[in-house]
Amino acid sequence: MYDHQDIEKRNRLHWDTDKVYQTSEDVEKKRCYSLVMFPYPSGDGLHIGHARIYIGADIYARMRRMQGYRVLHPMGWDAFGLPAEGYALKQRKHPQETTKQNIVNFKKQCQLLGLSYDWDREINTTDPEFYKWTQWIFLQLYKKNLAYESHAPVNWCPICKTGLANEDLSNGKCERCDSAIERKPLRQWILRITEYADRLLNDLDTLDGWSDAVKEVQRNWIGRREGFLIPFQVPSAGASIEVFTTRPDTLFGCSFLALSPESRHIDTLLPYCTNSTKIEEYRRESYVAKEDEEVGSGVLLKDVSAIHPITGSTVPIYIARYVVGGYGTGAIFASPAHDERDFAFAKKHDLPIKRVISGDNMLPDTETAPTAILINSDTYDSTPYEKAKVVLAEAAGGRKKVVYRLQDWVFSRQRYWGEPIPLIHCQKCGVVPVPEKDLPVVLPECTSYEPTGTGESPLAAIEAWVSVKCPQCDGMGKRETNTMPQWAGSSWYHLRYIDPSNTTTLTDKEKEKQWMPVDIYTGGMEHAARHLIYARFWHKVLFDINMVSTSEPYTTLKTVGIVQAEGGGKMSKRSGNVVDPLAIAEHVGVDAVRVYLAHIAPFNQTVAWSNKGVAGPRRFLERVYAMREKVKDADTEEKITRLQHQTILAITADIEAYRFNTAISSLMIFTNALREMETVPKSAYSTLIRLLAPFAPYLADEIWHTLGNETSVHTAPFPKADTSLAQDETATIAVQVQGKTRGTVIVPRGSNQETVLEMIQRDTRLHDYTAKLTIKVFVKNKIISFV
């Protein structure tokens, strides 16, 4: 038995003092920027999910380093935001203090796991020297008119007491505290991400290293739809309502208009309605959080009506919650026979349901025809419906319009623990950006930082901080008191690792060119529609202002599968089934935990933890360790040489593709082969140890030193395969009869059909099977098939 704790301690010390993982800046070398999604340093410390991500990326980075690449493999802390602030509130401490403690703990845990980060490049989003540049980027967005102030209703979490972006919701609830979301008109800073929607969508096609799963999530999230804007006049109010539709072909089936409660048209029409009280009441209710919305709810706007743009007939107008405010124009025309929701509404309010497309409708007991045509549509009858879309849209005075499900990014939070938005409100000059020389705008110290719930940030109460001279007119101004969301720092942090202590710019341009884009980015799937969209957005903005040299930040993306509790299901403190990787490591050693996680399943696949399973990798490592006593300087048998080169090929390819599970299998097969030998040739063993090094860095380095090496195995060259030596000299040919495999014959590699037949004839059993049959197919080195 090896003493893992002793080995880990000594080698950690040696790695540290010898700076084994320092980033090489030698531009002659091939480069590898291996980035992991940095964590929010939670009070609970590093969990098994973190471990799986970090270990995977670490295995990759370690192999690249040994292969002679200059490797940038850094780590940092995403420490602003609601979770950090919530934790501090619970502890009744200042977030600055708890964050600091948590980072110390988290960093120690990373080091225990043997992760080969270059700690000289550690970053922290809450460090003023870091968020100075987060604020700087905000100013660039502001200058480019990509940040704007709005008073429109936004998602409001009554528990977190802050406005939230759409991305922060899950099933209409607060993603953090699961409480029902309200709509609240609020002064907000919003980023115009929709301006970049098409580029965010189209450039997905250039990301060959991303999985289709992630790209699909992003495509769906962006939700690009092509349709038309159709104007409906409301003469009595002198107004015109534009509706968005993808189905102008159903215009003749229009039986009402529906407006979202958030539609500005409501304000215009309200004075002309005789039931304005009821409408206002309905509207007010819409802002309150709802568990289950009643199907078909809505109120008629009495005594105002619209004119159908083609037929000229009168169309009633409703206020209805099923129309989403932020999508399209927040107003629709309803064609109940051809839309499920319109149908439900029409049924409830007793409105006409008129079929206008043959076969395509929501009415029961009808079939859907593939080549539908218009019916009940006056002179347009018989027009194919696809064609009718354009024809009727034109007839109605409509125009083409592209809309997105993606909405602009609500970027301000009414909370304390975030980057202050670097703007000043001046009575005379309006909104004035903080001059770049005055950055960072440092988050003020305070004793009480609880959220107020009034729609104002706690910062608003810190008079001494808020009051500031206007940079333009020198008059009295007030600082913007909203802070940035949690996702700000992570939208650009990959650039700071490149040049973490630069005081004049966010990252040196020359260095940026040396390292960007990130070669391989490893993290959780849960960031597919949030961090990964935000970061791509900011990166494109930085590209447009010539701060970065590529339009995409991350070339290859690897997402990790969830580690479930023993026997399946979610780990939770409540069920007491949380697996602490470091507690397990204390018993079996870090290396065994690493090998276990690598071997257990494909990296991106969900997997259940097994306490028993982790014993296997320890056994394996123990065997590798024990074998060193049989190692002698000796010639290697051909068989072993061949297997060795095959193993190198397999493992190299597997690590490159994040197939760690099969890499470990190959390593075990090679180990088992060596174990059968009386004496193990030193060269083979040395190869084994270097192949093992990325997976089990502690034990590998320990053994490496006992083999007489002075320096670390982690700076030793990774084994290179000789393809010609990896070739088998024989081939096993499957003999199939009528599609069934009846046996095999072994022949020299590359043998022709005649040789194979000869071998079959020597085997009486196979000979009997095949004697009267003819050869249908012969594939060299693989198969011979008789019928």
Added chain:
RNA sequence: GCCGGAGUGGCGGAAUUGGUAUACGCGCACGACUUAAAAUCGUGUAUCGCAAGAUAUGUGGGUUCAAGUCCCACCUCCGGCACCA
């Protein structure tokens, strides 16, 4: 409902372009060592069958000399989005 992903032994899983299904590991069984147990080492382990052999990759079809892999239909599970017009 829409969009993705996946169904292979008792369990986690393996299988270049269709070419010997079940590698590797866990578990289990038996054996060796031991007074004994643990650990370790060895052997075996898809199912049925004494055997020859037959049957097996979610279900049902199809293409092919040959299908886990390709095509069609369906079922189940997981993830994402969801009153998005």
